[in-house]
Amino acid sequence: MSVPKPTCKDKIETEDELRSIIGEPSELVRKKVISYVDDHCEDFISRSPFLVISTSDASGCCDVSPRGDTPGFALVLDEKHIIIPERPGNKRIDTMRNILSNPKAGLLFLIPGLGETLRVNGKAYLVKDDILLERMAHHGKKPLVGICIEVEECFIHCAKAMKRSGLWEPEKWSEKNSLPNAAKILIDHTKIPDMTEKELNNALQEDYLTELY
Template identity: 35%
Template sequence: MAESLMFHDGNRRLQDEFDSRRIADRLVEKLTHTEFTASDRAFIEGAMFFFLATSDDRGQPDCSFKGGTPGFVKVIGASELAFPDYDGNGMFKSLGNILANPSVGLLFIDMGEKPRRVRVNGEATVSRDDPLMQRFAGAQLLVRVKARAIFPNCPRYIVTPGASDASRYAPRPGYEPPEPAWKGFDDFKDYIHPRQKTPEGA
């Protein structure tokens, strides 16, 4: 799964340079899945926003913010979600990219007291006559995403909106940040790579 869904030669080169291949593969083995869990569904359908990454037919990237009321993104199948396209500036940067290159990445973030991140990578389609559109008030178009990888991210660098201080995990001069708790979990503690250091000559 790690090779086919998550990692290419560029990922592997850096993992090997920083001795993180074992933990990378372990994180995929333990956390990455292709079907939404009940927890994933509740988190995604409770979100009021997410970030959408797309690229065009030349590989030029774009990232956009998508927002609405809770439930504006719906999990509609074991491995599929859908969200509406609302009235915007008419540029159709994201959806136009999907027509040229269906590969997408979605990032859902909770910036509250218990921060959380979930990423969904998959293949998207765009339709203006999808029968599901009636479930999405105000939709001009509907986007369906078939997930090929669903996985959480460590939330340690997330900052609560309005906070005056950076995350306690953020490195800064004269300060040694704590290790995140997950590195001590039984599933991962024997796979952790050394704290990253700048390679010689870099």
């Protein structure tokens, strides 16, 4: 007997239908959201070396992008404003282009070894104020642009995803030599003629050494 293939056609169309399946959040979950950066959130951000930022353009096309640096690289300016340095990257500027057309953004701050994460939602805009950029200089190099978040929501997210994934448990990690090969993936995706996997891997490693800041 053949087994039918699963599809994504059996869709949930309304929030009421979704609630009938998922249920309602607890009182603790409902009340945990605050509208500003308090001392706890500021301390969390000061310890975080990594975040992801989610944005979308005016038509709703979404993007999520990582940002990382030494702990505290994202600065809390006051209880309503956080600024993130835009370090050198691949110049696609997906996040920044989205912000120019739709200022809504979401942040997820992570601290290695800690299961709980900090979620921040708000309005984003791009800044070029030299005083702010100088505060975020690293190795004598200041970012060309900063991403400022005007905070609307802050809340702690529970550790269930981290515990399920074993993200911070080295014994659950794959062997390094079995991990996906970025150079091979890029060669297959870009199909640039006369470029070998070895050449591209060497170029990537050189870029990591010389272009981080």
